[in-house]
Amino acid sequence: MSTPPLTSYDGRPRLLAGWAATNRPANLAEHARANGPLPAGAAPHLVGIVTAAGLRGRGGAWFPTGRKLSAVAEYGATAGGAYVVVNGVESEPAAGKDKLLLRAVPHLVLDGAELAALAVGATEITVAVHRGTGLAAALGAAIAERAAYNWGAGRTIKVAEPPRWYVSSESTAVANFVGGGPGKPRDESAYRYGVKGKPTLVSNAETLAHLALIARLGPDWFRQAGTAEAPGTALFTVGGAVHRRAVYELPVGATGNDILRMAGGPAEPLQAVLLGGYGGSWLAADALSLPFTPESLRLLNASPGAGVLVALPAQACGLAETVRVAAWMASQNARQCGPCFNGLPAIADDLARITWGRDRTALDRLRFRLGIVDKRGACGHPDGVVRLVATALAVFADDIGRHLAGQGCAGLWRPPVLPVPQPPDVSEGWR
Amino acid sequence: MTETIKVNMIACDGHGVCAELVPELIRLDEWGYPILAPSPVPPYLLKHARRAVTLCPKLALRLEPDRPR
Numbered sequence: 443m444s445t446p447p448l449t450s451y452d453g454r455p456r457l458l459a460g461w462a463a464t465n466r467p468a469n470l471a472e473h474a475r476a477n478g479p480l481p482a483g484a485a486p487h488l489v490g491i492v493t494a495a496g497l498r499g500r501g502g503a504w505f506p507t508g509r510k511l512s513a514v515a516e517y518g519a520t521a522g523g524a525y526v527v528v529n530g531v532e533s534e535p536a537a538g539k540d541k542l543l544l545r546a547v548p549h550l551v552l553d554g555a556e557l558a559a560l561a562v563g564a565t566e567i568t569v570a571v572h573r574g575t576g577l578a579a580a581l582g583a584a585i586a587e588r589a590a591y592n593w594g595a596g597r598t599i600k601v602a603e604p605p606r607w608y609v610s611s612e613s614t615a616v617a618n619f620v621g622g623g624p625g626k627p628r629d630e631s632a633y634r635y636g637v638k639g640k641p642t643l644v645s646n647a648e649t650l651a652h653l654a655l656i657a658r659l660g661p662d663w664f665r666q667a668g669t670a671e672a673p674g675t676a677l678f679t680v681g682g683a684v685h686r687r688a689v690y691e692l693p694v695g696a697t698g699n700d701i702l703r704m705a706g707g708p709a710e711p712l713q714a715v716l717l718g719g720y721g722g723s724w725l726a727a728d729a730l731s732l733p734f735t736p737e738s739l740r741l742l743n744a745s746p747g748a749g750v751l752v753a754l755p756a757q758a759c760g761l762a763e764t765v766r767v768a769a770w771m772a773s774q775n776a777r778q779c780g781p782c783f784n785g786l787p788a789i790a791d792d793l794a795r796i797t798w799g800r801d802r803t804a805l806d807r808l809r810f811r812l813g814i815v816d817k818r819g820a821c822g823h824p825d826g827v828v829r830l831v832a833t834a835l836a837v838f839a840d841d842i843g844r845h846l847a848g849q850g851c852a853g854l855w856r857p858p859v860l861p862v863p864q865p866p867d868v869s870e871g872w873r
Numbered sequence: 874m875t876e877t878i879k880v881n882m883i884a885c886d887g888h889g890v891c892a893e894l895v896p897e898l899i900r901l902d903e904w905g906y907p908i909l910a911p912s913p914v915p916p917y918l919l920k921h922a923r924r925a926v927t928l929c930p931k932l933a934l935r936l937e938p939d940r941p942r
Contacts, residue, residue, distance in 0.1 A: 627883075628883070629881045629882070629883050629884070778882070778883040779882040779883055779885075779906075780882065780885060780886075780887050780902075780904050780905070780906035781882065781902060781904070781906050782882075784903075784904040784906075785902075785904070814902050814903075814908070818882060818902075818906070818908070819882055820881070820882050820883045
């Protein structure tokens with residue numbers, strides 16, 4: 443035996459190991475002790491290493507990170523340079539994993555960003571964080587710490603705080619904002635035309651943290667956890683009717699029940715879960731026994747997305763929850779694409795008429811409009827709302843019948859399960 | 874190589890000129906925004922499609938070459 447057999451994944455957190463032990467942010471000395479030096483020597487081979495590891499983006503789309511890196515490197519080579527944006531904006535109201543990660547292990551994320559910058563030929567990096575959380579100051583301190591200790595690959599790292607609109611965390615919107623424009627999506631992908639016109643790698647904070655570990659420990663280590671198609675661990679923000687609402691790290695391939703168990707299990711009987719985010723999918727409780735991977739859930743029109751999982755108690759009204767979220771999502775459009783800024787309010791209104799108004803004609807109209815609005819925007823915002831509402835129609839089909847028949851629904855008067863933030867409103871602006 | 878008609882929905886203001894020029898490829902939704910045929914433009918409609926691209930008041934339409942498969 444020339445190579446020792448690989449040990450299997452030990453179940454311990456990878457990204458949040460230090461946080462789990464100390465419950466406070468890791469400073470640079472602790473980061474260095476835990477992870478060793480920045481492996482700048484790996485940068486020339488990074489695209490190959492990350493591709494072999496099978497890392498996929500944890501911002502929601504689960505796009506292969508190796509392919510994104512190689513596309514930016516290729517376009518950057520012809521365009522005379524590239525740019526790197528760390529997307530830690532996380533405007534998903536039910537998500538907290540990127541905020542926690544940037545707080546707990548900022549240097550792991552920044553190492554990943556610097557390595558990615560070396561790999562794609564970028565000299566500048568911007569870390570975009572959620573406005574008003576104190577994260578900008580914390581990241582600023584971490585960047586100063588790196589400079590003081592001469593840590594890193596010598597890339598210039600800045601911090602930006604895009605507006606808190608839902609669409610402002612979409613990759614082209616973040617690149618647009620970092621380049622001095624409004625935090626609104628654009629029609630061209632960032633990897634071709636991003637910050638100041640440069641090919642830009644916009645990568646989720648968690649993705650880059652995984653990348654920083656892969657560069658040190660290699661693809662085989664990464665693949666010890668997770669599935670063949672989606673290796674590694676992933677962060678899940680678990681909310682709703684569970685005993686311990688928090689962020690948890692599990693191997694990809696964990697079932698819905700595994701994830702709920704990490705959160706102390708259901709606090710009351712469940713009827714469904716919302717998975718992925720507010721542009722995600724409702725899943726009936728019987729789907730909780732499936733592995734929560736993009737592949738396993740594809741036929742249910744669902745994906746782990748950005749790792750949001752909200753448990754909906756049996757006593758709540760899934761339709762009323764969906765109306766509130768759909769209406770909020772409709773208010774979060776950028777007023778750029780007609781099918782989105784007209785279609786989303788119309789869809790939310792149709793669902794409200796079904797839920798509250800016993801309007802049978804609204805159901806046919808809603809089904810038609812879901813088909814019309816899907817994939818008709820410059821970004822994926824309308825598609826997400828279509829998926830949310832379409833899966834609600836499937837998972838809460840019996841409730842629709844009862845609502846239209848005028849039978850009472852006790853859940854209508856329960857306090858909301860899904861949080862809908864007050865801001866942003868018009869005062870937020872787009873810069 | 875075949876081409877498919879695409880729209881920059883951010884630039885589009887819903888004038889509707891395109892649907893008048895090539896109704897075979899473009900219809901309008903209830904708010905007046907174009908819904909495009911997803912398939913390549915057939916040769917006999919190429920001239921009309923090009924006219925729609927040229928005459929769009931917002932220059933929001935384009936013909937994109939299809940990738941060979």
